[in-house]
Amino acid sequence: MKFWENDTIAAISTPIGESGIGIVRLSGSKAIGIAQKIFRDKRLKKMNLEEFPTHTARYGLIVDPNNEEIIDETILILMKKPKTYTREDIVEFNCHGGILLLRKVLDTLINCGARIAEPGEFTKRAFLNGRIDLSQAEAVIDLIQAKTERSLKSSLAQLEGNLKIKVNNLRDKLVEILAEIEAPMDFPDQDIKELNIIEIQRRVKKILKEVTMLLNTLDYGKILREGINTVIIGKANVGKSSLFNTLLKESRAIVTPLPGTTRDTIEELINIKGIAFRIIDTAGLKNPENVIEEISLKRMRKFLDKADLILAMFDVNTPLSEEDMEIIQEINKSRERNKKIIIIENKIDLKERIERQKLFELLNIKESVKISLKNHVGVEQLEEELVNTVFKGTIIPNNGVIINNIRQADALKRTKKGLEYVLDGIKKKIPYDLLTIDLKDSLDSLGEIIGESVNEEIIDNIFSRFCIGK
CATH class of the missing domain: 3.40.50.300 (P-loop containing nucleotide triphosphate hydrolases)
Structure with a gap:
């Protein structure tokens, strides 16, 4: 069981201030049960939210369950897992947009068993539950902070998985090379064809070229971001x-x-x-x-x-x-x-x-x-x-796949260095098992971009830059 599975979070998901609509969001295993405690129909009758179809909206009232005092009218939106933003049950209360009112709704949810979400925790759960990768999570905040049409389109492309697809493609190529090198060593008694090191060298050079081209998009990506x-x-x-x-x-x-x-x-x-x-x-x-x-x-x-x-x-x-x-x-x-x-x-x-x-x-x-x-x-x-x-002097990619932050660039630099070590090792005719060390390092470095191999400190740092409620 994951550490957050019994933990239900709540937050105001709209900007602080006066507006026509304000949204309070719940996510977690107890989201439906907690929402049910405070939601009533227009006659103040309790409703069984579990019976509601997923991805539906209902008009009703929010009440304080201790005294049934009405807090606000609401449109409740129910989204049952797994087809939700976090892949958990999500309930959203669309209320009137006064900050005092929204805070009262949030406090009521907290009193009913939810806890206040940390910055970016909804998106963090989407990542931890496998709905998006780390580059897509970064694209979410870039999308929110986009200042121009160009930056908006770039963020949307990354959110759709353009960078993820590119990185996974490069990783698949490295895995194939690793398998071809390790197979004869792991199964010497099997009839496995002899390793063609010239062909391996050619393929590593091609991957290195692709990594370098992707790394060279950093300046363009930073300009947009x-x-x-x-x-x-x-x-x-x-x-x-x-x-x-x-x-x-x-x-x-x-x-x-x-x-x-x-x-x-x-x-x-x-x-x-x-x-x-x-x-x-x-x-x-x-x-x-x-x-x-x-x-x-x-x-x-x-x-x-x-x-x-x-x-x-x-x-x-x-x-x-x-x-x-x-x-x-x-x-x-x-x-x-x-x-x-x-x-x-x-x-x-x-x-x-x-x-x-x-x-x-x-x-x-x-x-x-x-x-x-x-x-x-x-x-x-x-x-x-x-x-x-x-x-001027900036590489503008034709395929739209770019990197736009130092974390991604650092991982690509380490990938590049590892591949250069592999080519140098081939040139010096070092043992094949030593080549696999640098290939695996490059594979891990690529994995860091999409969150396949990354430590918790980096994850926490990325999501701490989000606003509460996203």
Whole structure:
């Protein structure tokens, strides 16, 4: 018997706050019995929920079983195992959406024998009961947290089992190779055909190539999952806040002709062509004249350190200034740290006074994006450049199978290393039984991705990132 089989959990499954509907969910071996204690028909008559067909809904009332006091109206949804989210009996109470009301329903269920679910415990039970694998469980939280259509589609594909199918396919190939190597050693008296080590080498190389290709999708997967931290920098009054508002398509940052209007950083999530850009508008880079500007400058440098992409703005209507030179220094430092950078020349509607050749030489670039935020010229080109720059050097898979987190990547790296050891061993003609050690290590590492071979600490860490009720 599994440790949770006699344990029934309950949680509010809808966001905290006022809404039309709020859902309280039960899952476990006693879910139906506990729900029956508090559910009545509209005449306050007790109902035998065991007799209800599975996957049906009933209107009724929730009561306190101690005094039969009505707590709320509800639509009860009954789902009997095994065809449920957790593969356990599940009962959901669809109530009115007030938080006080939902907590009262939850407290009543707890008093009747349920316990409050831990974060992600419903999905954890789905994994432990074999309904989904670990990569699909991770896809659930990615689906909930998806910020764009691209990330949503990617999460749905992983939830449907794309990564699981790929990993299992690779594991099946390794198992076949292991069987062919071990069979002659385990059954020397049987008439088993002689091992073709050249053919084994060819197949291991092919698997290694597939593992490497999957590992190379990490950057693309992380972009879809986490988005891009993007910082706008430039001297005072260059148009940073105007650019911020233009990309956001609303007036979020205050814009005036006065230099230094933005005194602090402003941050918003912006969806550009299916990619989530977390764009940060910073104060102008200049020598601080007071404590507030000094703090703003420190915050700007902190965001620069964490940025994936830097949008550096220059004013074509003014010659390069001391502040511009500081911006150029920051850009070159960031380039050394492998930051992605887009150079933007703003105010092309005005007379050109910038020393462009000098700017390009100092930055070692051949082109920039030229825009006029005032006249909305060049904005579409900039958005295209944003997406192209983000994906430059990133492998975009044709089959849609990707990895998107460090845990999966770490397991693939160990798989890759094990396969490389196998090929090196074949080259050095080491005994075949030693080759199987590295093959089994690679097999186990692949198993970690889908949860076939993973310790409890990793499982707990994954599900702790979920909200309570999912």
